[in-house]
Amino acid sequence: MYKVLYRDGSAKSAVMETVHGTIKTPVFMNVGTIGAIKGAVAPTDLKEIKTQVMLCNTYHLHLRPGDEIVKKMGGIRKFSTWDGPVLTDSGGFQVFSLAKLRQIKEEGVTFRSHIDGHKIFMGPEESMQIQSHLGSTIAMAFDECVPYNSSYEYTKNSVARTTRWLRRCRKELDRLNSLEDTVNPHQMLFGINQGTTYNDIRAEHAKEIAELDLDGYALGGLAVGESHEQMYDVIEHTAPYLPADKPLYLMGVGTPENILESVARGVDFFDCVYPSRNGRHGHAYTSHGKINLLNKRFETDERPLDENCNCPVCRRYSRAYIRHLLKANEMLGLRLMVTHNLAFYNNLMSEIRKAIKEGRFDEYRKQKEEDFKIESEVNK
């Protein structure tokens, strides 16, 4: 059950009730591809920084340790001990982003494992079966992430196929949910809208998938090379054709600024590798922009990563110490960086929800965007 509690312009704040807990939106899902956040961040750490949803990946878990194994262990939630909601990505993006030698047909996609090169076939049914084994709260439809700059003709055909695949996903998941030994018989399904930057294809596709009455809808194939303006334009011209009473998920996005701008256009769900990957690479998010801890100027900086942050890392550790750990390749450095960055994103979402509730989101958004720009002044 998804219910919008507050509206502020096009921005909205809602609650989504799931069998694994309530999700307050707008929400940033923390990416834990293989059932763990990279950087040695444990599920107990996630609880402490108020993570709401963990995002896991169908493709990766299928390869290792294998979705049958995960099912035997009681599903990804029991297996990992993360007891909150989990969203599983369908594998569609991985086929597009990392599998080489892929061959796309009506039945599905044949491609090679990035681990050992063996041939794998995945179609809508396979993706749903794997996600059912994983027992996530929300399953994503199996789609083709149409590359940016694809021709109009190719995009139109691909999107039409993604629609056919979506119907197959719905049918297969209904079957799986009704089986005796299903890990989560209440598994929900989100459909994915594609069409790159062709607004008319996006709109047509949105109307078609809206008829399927799914649990939520996502905008896919964005933040893959187009400009921010193009991305915002697509959101503005596509969101109106998707059901207003269903959550909207912008896949793979993004920077704090991207999130603020997208919330302003009605987006509820986000996920992005930035906070974790950038953390591993030494970049910390602060209320005054991103800083690179590897820079020498932090060598004896006693301040926390972000002076306006109240996360467990900022309450205790200095920039200088974390820098030292990163320089020395000590794992604790990664863990502290990633934990802070995720906490920063989670806090941002919490503040966004509060601002929407209080009807001052636009003002808040502008202030934040200004703050992010003056990074060099304050952090020097």
Next chain:
RNA sequence: GUGGGUAUAGCGUAGCUGGUUAACGCGCCAGAUUGUGGUUCUGGAGACCGAGGGUUCGAAUCCCUCUACCCACC
């Protein structure tokens, strides 16, 4: 004191049978990264090659002197 060796960017090294803008690693600096192939990728700055003199069209490379450091011996 004697013999031998070494001196090249912040550090560690390559180049040293003489030939255009002296190379590499680390460090430093800056960018990149958007449904994650777990410490990534791309760039940049920085050295009058210990000091002085000589040979030569031309010297980091050869010769001499000095200085510093290292090793061995007395």
